[in-house]
Amino acid sequence: MKTKNAIKLVAAYTLLTWGTATFSQHSSTGHGVGQRQASAASPYAGQQKxxxxxxxxxxxxxxxxxxxxxxxxxxxxxxxxxxxxxxxxxxxxxxxxxxxxxxxxxxxxxxxxxxxxxxxxxxxxxxxxxxxxxxxxxxxxxxxxxxxxxxxxxxxxxxxxxxxxxxxxxxxxxxxxxxxxxxxxxxxxxxxxxxxxx
Incomplete structure (x- = not known):
């Protein structure tokens, strides 16, 4: 019983950790894309006129x-x-x-x-x-x-x-x-x- 409980705890911890990491990754990736798009504007913008x-x-x-x-x-x-x-x-x-x-x-x-x-x-x-x-x-x-x-x-x-x-x-x-x-x-x-x- 102790072994089964230990396995369950490890599994639950793994799922929790993986979910948190995945969420953080998506959040930071999304933020990074926004930053890249924001910084992609050229200093030449407007000079095309x-x-x-x-x-x-x-x-x-x-x-x-x-x-x-x-x-x-x-x-x-x-x-x-x-x-x-x-x-x-x-x-x-x-x-x-x-x-x-x-x-x-x-x-x-x-x-x-x-x-x-x-x-x-x-x-x-x-x-x-x-x-x-x-x-x-x-x-x-x-x-x-x-x-x-x-x-x-x-x-x-x-x-x-x-x-x-x-x-x-x-x-x-x-x-x-x-x-x-x-x-x-x-x-x-x-x-x-x-x-x-x-």
Whole structure:
């Protein structure tokens, strides 16, 4: 009798344990599915409504306006001033009239060039987007589109960096050092606030 009772108790315990474990498994599995579904939403959600999927409205506007978009950081942060900030700091840098005129002319040429390349880049991205949206994309076409975009991206960055090289040639070593101080690139130097990132 004792043996039979023991067997019954073990069986009951086993059934109880198995049932609890199964319930927990289903509950946690269901919860896990919900979590996976909730986290499956892409950070891209909503961007499918863009005119050009790979460019935000701000990026498009910046390209068309010839803005720096941080493309000249390699120059700016290594001691090669840019024309826009040089003009902003003209008084503190004690620019001569000739330096100001040359810097303004450089800035105007650069903006014209950057806007032209930016417009071409926006159009190239638009064509790539259209090729995908119309299901007309092919492997050869993809290569052609991306190579064109890469060439324009390189040309745009080169334009920004070349402008910094040309601007640096217009300044004295003392002015270049002062520029770095005013822009906050030297330790303990004051930082000049700016709304533009070049």
């Amino acid at each position: 863009r005119d050009i999927k790979s460019l935000s409205e701000t990026q498009t506007e910046d390209l068309l306006a010839g803005k720096g978009m941080e493309l000249a950081k390699a120059a700016e942060l290594n001691g090669y001033p840019g024309p826009m900030h040089t003009l902003e700091l003209a008084q503190d840098l004690a620019l001569s009239d000739l330096q100001q005129q040359a810097t303004q002319a450089l800035m105007n040429r650069h903006k014209t060039d950057a806007r032209r390349i930016g417009a071409e880049l926006v159009e190239a991205e638009r064509l790539l987007d259209q090729a995908f949206s119309t299901r007309q994309i092919t492997p050869a076409g993809l290569t052609s589109h991306t190579e064109r975009i890469a060439q324009l991206q390189a040309a745009l960055r080169a334009s920004h960096l070349q402008t910094h090289l040309q601007q640096t040639a217009l300044l004295t070593p003392q002015q270049i050092s002062r520029y770095a101080e005013l822009r906050g690139y030297t330790s303990g130097a004051p930082t000049v606030p700016s709304s533009h990132k070049h």
